[in-house]
Amino acid sequence: MNQDKAREFFSAYHEDSLEPGLKQALEQRLRSDATLQADYAAFVETISQLESLKHEEIEIPSYLSDRIATRLEQVQSKPKFGLPVWAAWFRNAAFAGLAIAALTFALPMFHTDKSTSQSSIAGGSSSVDQLVFKADGSNIILNYQSSGTKTVVVSSPLSGKEIQRFNLDGQTLRSPIENQQDNAALFKVEVLGDKIASLIAVPGTATLKAKSGDGTIQDLSLALAGHYHVPVVIEAADVTHHVSWNFASPDAVSAATQALANDGFSVDQRSGGLIKILDR
């Protein structure tokens, strides 16, 4: 075994994956060749230095998401892809993190007296173990009366990141959800262990001017929240169902009903103007 050949086996020898015959031959050569021995020692030192690469801290630039969104928008504007009008899709995603980061969750108020909290729940509902939402201007109040040990989790359906978790043990949760960003933002609220989660679109501070568009039920809810400045709750199994909309109506409930007329969903308006989209 010459020096060059021996060097070819350095990695395998270091990882102890060299077959016994070759290992023996390499060890024999190393014992008799001081230069090769020094080479191997330097090689091992290099491998050890390479280990430090894993720990390098790399700062993620703040403009990364925006750059991705911009590049995707450019692709969208080329006719060859012929996809629906998703121009705002990527842009919204770029700012989703900001929207979520700026969300203010008031400290949850736990009503430890199980018998007194019902009247404060939306619509006077006496629902136990059910997520109840009530509009408060353009914000939403989340209410949940637990019958026992339950965990309510609020997260971003876009990133999957958990925003807040409430561990309850027979208590009632009442927490406002506010969005201080320009654009409407979407949140997922779920009780761990339940099959269906609620998606809520909370209006931002700006009004969405676009009246028409197409996309999923989630996109429709964001558009409704942005355009009419009303919170929208979706409680449907298939939130990816594709719909088109044109907000010709002066009110959100008519606009949503029109958009979903033939799609197996029902729309109703709850107290405070909250719009609810449900499976029919």
Place this chain on the structure above:
Amino acid sequence: MSESYLDDQMLISRAQAGDKSSFNALIRKHETRAYQYAFRLTRNPEEAADIVADGFVRVFNALHNFKGQSAFTTWLYRILTNCYLDVRKKEKNRVTTSLEAVLQTPDGEVERQIEDPSASPYEDVEKAARETSIEGAVALLPEYQRAMIVMYHSESMTYEEIAAALDLPVGTVKSRLNRARISLRELLVRDEELFRI
């Protein structure tokens, strides 16, 4: 909806069916890792961000062809590596003027003086020496070797994952990685010699 909402395959299936929020979630989930990989290859934040953006455009354009035969991350690494190699190729092609070319001037023909704007190999080595870091030495490796070193030693990918990402046999990956490590060792030895001068 459940915790498996975050599963790559589910996000991809939904995105393939036209669900944009799932595609967005896929980007959100992988953009940090993609950037870290791109930065380790380029050592340049702007260039790395461009590579990641181009990479996700390619993902978007080819998503309908993704059959899930490999992990999404493996596919993403392949796309990012190709984006990086393409950028390097374009840079190399940019200076293509012949050294023999002549330039027409009012005073007649003069031989074109070519100035190479890139750092000389000596300057590169000196820069790495200044940085006194393994990262600097890795940056001096040829592109393909650099990608392999970063994948294995920074991204903790296995030989099999690298082979899948680069579409190479595992044996080839192992032998090329060995050569890359030896090249790196030689670069680092040169570093040490510089410090001794």
